[in-house]
Amino acid sequence: MEHTYxxxxxxxxxxxxxxxxxxxxxxxxxAKVLVGSKRALDTFGSANQVIRIIDKDIKGVLDFIEGRLACQDVVVLVSGDPGFYSMLAALRGRFAAERITVIPGISSAQLAFARLAEVWQDAALISMHGRQAADDVLRYRPGHKLGILTDTQHNPAHIACVLLEHGWPETACVWLCTNLSYDNEVVAAMTLAETTGTPGFEHSVMVVKA
Structure with a gap:
């Protein structure tokens, strides 16, 4: 029986x-073949592995993976957990679930809530990294809690303004968590109003709780 890689x-x-x-x-x-971001490959790759950096040419990355699958397994590194805004979505668009094995990881959102000793089972976890979240998720209601992945355009200051427009009180609690798990990790606590004037934290987890 032919082996399926x-x-x-x-x-x-x-x-x-x-x-x-x-x-x-x-x-x-x-792994004999390793695919991932440059940072991931620099951290986890070794000289005896065939590597392919995940760049903006996602189709090219998928073509590379498909070509290698003819003769060997391919290990794809994704930051955080594969099920939370990762390359897994693109892989599932090209390959059947039977061809994919997933090993979970700890997401930055999980670690952010852990740093705060805060449960996340009742939080809405969303990404504004390259996308806009739906109004119904952003809209304030008593007890609502958010965990948000940010980016350069949708940075915490911008998101704070959006949340105020969606009815959140200025006194809502915000934690900005960046470089989680690294030596230069920062967890900064402030109000939603203060966040509107806070620069930086472009690639972070923003936790908001009223």
Whole structure:
């Protein structure tokens, strides 16, 4: 029976190797073909592996993976957890679920809530990294809690203004969490009103709680 090679999508957590599951570390170490961001490959790749950087040419990355699958497994590194805004969505658009094995990781959103000793089971987890969230998710209601991935355009100051427009009180609590798991990690607490004048934190997790 002909062997079917697989894509193994590995969540590498928020960044530090300390937050990578042992099964993920073993899978990465045993990989012959490794695909991931430059940062991920610099951290986890080795000289004896065939590597392909995930760049803006997603179709080219998928073509590379498909070509390699003819003769070997391909390990794809994604930051955080594969099920939360990652390359897994593009892979599922090209390949059947049967060809994909997923090893979960710790998402930056999970770690942000952990840093605050805050439960996230009742939070709306959304990404405004390259996208706009739906109004019904952003709209204020008592007890509402948000975990938001930010980017350069949708930075915390911008998002704070959007939330105020959606009825959130100026006194709502905000935590800006950046470089999570690294030595230069920052978790900054402030009000929603103060966030509107806070620069930076472009690539962070923004937790908001009324």
């Amino acid at each position: 697989k894509i193994i999508v590995v969540g590498i957590g928020p960044g530090s190797p300390d937050y990578v599951l042992p099964i993920a570390s073993r899978t990465i170490a045993g």
